[in-house]
Amino acid sequence: MRYLIVVPDGSADDPIESIGGRTPLEVADMPCINSLAARGEIGSCRTVPEGISPGSDSANLSVMGYDPRIYLTGRSSLEAASIGVDMKDTDISFRVNFITVDPAGAADYDDFTIKDHAAGDLTTEEAKVLLQVISQAFSDEHISFHLGTQYRHCMILDQGDPQCDLTPPHDVLDRRVGDYLPKGPDSAMFADMMRKSYDLLKDHPVNKARQARGLNVANTIWIWGKGTRPALPDFNEKYGVDGCVISAVDLIKGIGIFAGLEIIEVEGATGSLNTNFEGKAQAAIDAYRRGKDFVYLHLECTDECSHQGSLEKKILGAEYIDRRAVRPVVDFLRQDGQRFRILVVPDHRTPLSIRTHTSDPVPFVIYDSGQERPEDRTRQFNEKAALASGNHFEQGYLMTDYFFGKNR
Known part of the structure; x- marks a missing residue:
């Protein structure tokens, strides 16, 4: 059969x-x-x-x-395994999307609008370049970033178990960014990364080239999908x-x-x-x-x-x-x-x-x-x-x- x-x-x-x-x-x-x-x-x-x-x-x-x-122990640990990350039982994984946010005239990141959870079908080659920028800015002895495919990537935290509520970006399209940033007692670090990522990515040559081709830009990261190693x-x-x-x-x-x-x-x-x-x-x-x-x-x-x-x-x-x-x-x-x-x-x-x-x-x-x-x-x-x-x-x-x- x-x-x-x-x-x-x-x-x-x-x-x-x-x-x-x-x-x-x-x-x-x-x-x-x-x-x-x-x-x-x-x-x-x-x-x-x-x-x-x-x-x-x-x-x-x-x-x-x-x-x-x-x-069910969270999606990001499943994705981490697929891209070759050997998680320890104590590691915490997170999904990292490159997404498109639209300032629409607003001055503050929190007032931007979530436009595209997939950043216009960003290619993996483009994402590799952008993830290097993110990794250089935020990686340390406890945080590492790992390349996935297209707009989907992974962050590993090897210390602690942060308590925070994280929202999938595809659930909140056309909504205000600030209403769906990470919340909870340990959320500040993640929200700060997301805000800072916009300044790092908005004028990057990869995005300038995409904009010239009429494509959505990958102008911020979005952290969600917390997970632990399943059995x-x-x-x-x-x-x-x-x-x-x-x-x-x-x-x-x-x-x-x-x-x-x-x-x-x-x-x-x-x-x-x-x-x-x-x-x-x-x-x-x-x-x-x-x-x-x-x-x-x-x-x-x-x-x-x-x-x-x-x-x-x-x-x-x-x-x-x-x-x-x-x-x-x-x-x-x-x-x-x-x-x-x-x-x-x-x-x-x-x-x-x-x-x-x-x-x-x-x-x-x-x-x-x-x-x-x-x-x-x-x-x-x-x-x-x-x-x-x-x-x-x-x-x-x-x-x-x-x-x-x-x-x-």
């Missing part, structure tokens, strides 16, 4: 008036995934338990079969497989590392709409050919399009995932002849109306080539069909157990 989990990140949404009260998944042309749904099982699941922030960390832990109420049960032992992870996102790769899964790097995988979809599909096929029997295929573009507030791009991203990533793998699995099982599920909703994550249930499709059902085209991969099915997992990690046959 071969297994494939496909995660179109943040693709689930709420009904949108401009497209007749439908969602992007209802509008998108996804013949491959909807064919699996028509001959398989559909339903809904809640990947993020009540009381837990609907981040990609909690949601993907759930989709990978781990109860986030037990195993996850081995995924392969839990489900009796030999698996791998394919993703452009450090967080997802970090979960895979701590879960004991192989991480497959794909050239040109960006996490954006310009990612190498075909390369990801080929990497999955190659993994099966060399003996892997499980692939976790994560595609970030639909989430990024949601944070950008682009309905057109989100629909296009869903169609790209179906046509350019999922279909080639499904075609291979069918031609190869071995029985296979596929789960397609978003990790969370990212409604375009609010441009951030929610913990509302998401739709899923489970298809088993050995137990194909009679075709029913009312079974589709979207929120409305999932709700109508009456098939629901209130705890998302139990859906994954079910997919692997542990609670059937």
Whole structure:
């Protein structure tokens, strides 16, 4: 048996008036995934338990079969593992974004507006130069900065456990900076870094060049996502497989590392709409050919399009995932002849109306080539069909157990 989990990140949404009260998944042309749904099982699941922030960390832990109420220790430690940081048990990690803030005529940093959590899809090459500036300014014997990908990076603190409330920048787009700076008894150091980073970055040549090209500038850092080293049960032992992870996102790769899964790097995988979809599909096929029997295929573009507030791009991203990533793998699995099982599920909703994550249930499709059902085209991969099915997992990690046959 071969297994494939496909995660179109943040693709689930709420009904949108401009497209007749439908969602992007209802509008998108996804013949491959909807064919699996028509001959398989559909339903809904809640990947993020009540009381837990609907981040990609909690949601993907759930989709990978781990109860986030037990195993969630913060996203930045997962990202740190992905970029090769060997954290000690006492280390504290933080996510560091390069973001765009807009002064809009204000003189004080706190009165600026948070414009873009991803700094206009900053490249990793540009970020490397800017992170050197930040590191030179703020690193010391207890603080170090580590390069990730694009706008996503890491800071490690090896002393103490600062008590502070940190806000994800993608949750507060178009809001006033000062309302969401770090808060709490130990927050001053982090807020000070963020304020000072603006003066360091605003006129940097990298940003001058981006501005000349009409791109959003990376004119400040944003610190969030505090984490500690997690301890996850081995995924392969839990489900009796030999698996791998394919993703452009450090967080997802970090979960895979701590879960004991192989991480497959794909050239040109960006996490954006310009990612190498075909390369990801080929990497999955190659993994099966060399003996892997499980692939976790994560595609970030639909989430990024949601944070950008682009309905057109989100629909296009869903169609790209179906046509350019999922279909080639499904075609291979069918031609190869071995029985296979596929789960397609978003990790969370990212409604375009609010441009951030929610913990509302998401739709899923489970298809088993050995137990194909009679075709029913009312079974589709979207929120409305999932709700109508009456098939629901209130705890998302139990859906994954079910997919692997542990609670059937």
